Amino acid sequence: MDISTAQFLLSSCGREIVAALEGGARNTLAAGTHLRKLFPDVPPAFLAAAVELAEARERGKGKFARAGEMFFTREALEQATGEEAAKHRAERFRGLGTVCDACCGIGGDTVALGAAAERIICVDKDPARLLFCAENLRLHCIQAQVTEGDILCLPEILKECDALFIDPSRRKGGKRSLDPFSMEPPLDRVEELLAKVPGGGAKLPTSVREEDLSIKHELEWVSTADGLKEAVVWTGNLRRCAVSVSLLHRNACLRNTELPREEAETGGAGEYLYEPDPALIRSGLLGRKAAALGMKLLSRKIAYTMSESLIRDDFFRGYRVLSRMKFNLKRLSGELNALGIGQVTVKKRGFPLLPEEVIKKLKLRGSGHAIVILTRLGKGHEAFIVEPVNSYETHPLTPSLY
Numbered sequence: 001m002d003i004s005t006a007q008f009l010l011s012s013c014g015r016e017i018v019a020a021l022e023g024g025a026r027n028t029l030a031a032g033t034h035l036r037k038l039f040p041d042v043p044p045a046f047l048a049a050a051v052e053l054a055e056a057r058e059r060g061k062g063k064f065a066r067a068g069e070m071f072f073t074r075e076a077l078e079q080a081t082g083e084e085a086a087k088h089r090a091e092r093f094r095g096l097g098t099v100c101d102a103c104c105g106i107g108g109d110t111v112a113l114g115a116a117a118e119r120i121i122c123v124d125k126d127p128a129r130l131l132f133c134a135e136n137l138r139l140h141c142i143q144a145q146v147t148e149g150d151i152l153c154l155p156e157i158l159k160e161c162d163a164l165f166i167d168p169s170r171r172k173g174g175k176r177s178l179d180p181f182s183m184e185p186p187l188d189r190v191e192e193l194l195a196k197v198p199g200g201g202a203k204l205p206t207s208v209r210e211e212d213l214s215i216k217h218e219l220e221w222v223s224t225a226d227g228l229k230e231a232v233v234w235t236g237n238l239r240r241c242a243v244s245v246s247l248l249h250r251n252a253c254l255r256n257t258e259l260p261r262e263e264a265e266t267g268g269a270g271e272y273l274y275e276p277d278p279a280l281i282r283s284g285l286l287g288r289k290a291a292a293l294g295m296k297l298l299s300r301k302i303a304y305t306m307s308e309s310l311i312r313d314d315f316f317r318g319y320r321v322l323s324r325m326k327f328n329l330k331r332l333s334g335e336l337n338a339l340g341i342g343q344v345t346v347k348k349r350g351f352p353l354l355p356e357e358v359i360k361k362l363k364l365r366g367s368g369h370a371i372v373i374l375t376r377l378g379k380g381h382e383a384f385i386v387e388p389v390n391s392y393e394t395h396p397l398t399p400s401l402y
Contacts, residue, residue: 001073005049006128021054071132080108090116092238102151102166107133114142121145164200178207191215199238204231223279225249245283252314263287268296268306274316319386327381333363340366350376
């Protein structure tokens with residue numbers, strides 16, 4: 001979106017057009033036709049931008065409480081941090097003097113940072129996004145210094161900052177990239193920026209590896225109810241440990257310094273099987289966390305754990321094992337029918353078939369529901385018929401692809 005279009009959307013006429021779409025046609029073509037009748041003198045490009053904003057506001061309700069009043073572009077909304085994660089990160093900056101939010105976009109993080117730090121400087125080289133950022137800050141009663149430019153070319157700004165937060169763009173040529181060295185700015189330049197301030201944080205793709213980082217850091221893995229959300233690297237005086245895991249939906253946090261050095265043994269067996277949160281898996285702390293709880297790993301290569309007695313922990317979804325067997329479709333069908341099961345949710349790790357393929361091949365006659373977990377173990381595969389046993393299972397079941 002160019003600056004003239006953004007300025008129009010912020011004008012009284014632009015706001016009137018967007019308001020005319022509220023509760024109206026959701027189909028883009030129908031909305032455009034509707035607007036051309038109401039506003040025949042407005043250029044089509046401006047009308048199309050108004051439709052894009054109205055659609056973005058609707059989609060943004062899953063991220064922002066006041067999305068219906070905020071200003072977005074489609075791509076900026078996709079990249080923007082939702083309020084839950086932004087508020088969580090902003091707590092690290094609480095009480096600091098001046099914080100720079102580089103690559104601020106439409107201000108998803110800036111709003112949260114502005115409520116935590118004394119002074120905010122927000123920087124972005126996209127003038128339209130920066131204009132929307134300023135308006136979104138005004139809406140939330142946040143005052144900030146708004147600067148247009150490339151943070152890599154503005155060293156004087158960092159000299160006056162106590163901390164830096166940066167969320168690099170992961171879209172190049174309209175396509176999303178998971179490579180931290182393909183971000184804009186790339187990871188090595190991000191590390192250069194972080195090294196220039198007393199403390200800093202950078203949001204990274206969850207594909208980042210420990211060996212990708214050269215600066216002394218803490219790598220935080222963050223989950224929400226929707227699963228693994230992001231990785232954040234913390235440096236300087238904002239670093240607390242080497243690795244941490246935060247489950248925002250469960251208000252739970254784990255640091256590597258809280259765990260034993262030894263990992264749990266393998267060869268898991270028992271009445272209970274556990275599915276770790278994906279952030280815990282990605283952090284590399286699963287084996288140590290399992291050891292701390294007295295669990296055993298099913299395998300070093302497969303992220304399930306087991307125990308003889310029930311263990312309730314925020315980082316694990318627990319199941320009672322009703323039946324365990326070497327995988328065989330005929331036998332699995334027989335076991336499920338013996339239990340009166342007619343519907344199943346299939347989860348898998350290291351198993352070659354898709355959950356829907358397995359479900360299609362099962363011949364079930366009962367009326368009950370069960371969870372089937374399929375996993376690789378050694379050179380073969382095993383099947384577990386299980387039922388949930390703790391509150392973690394209040395979140396919707398989805399097939400696991402780990």
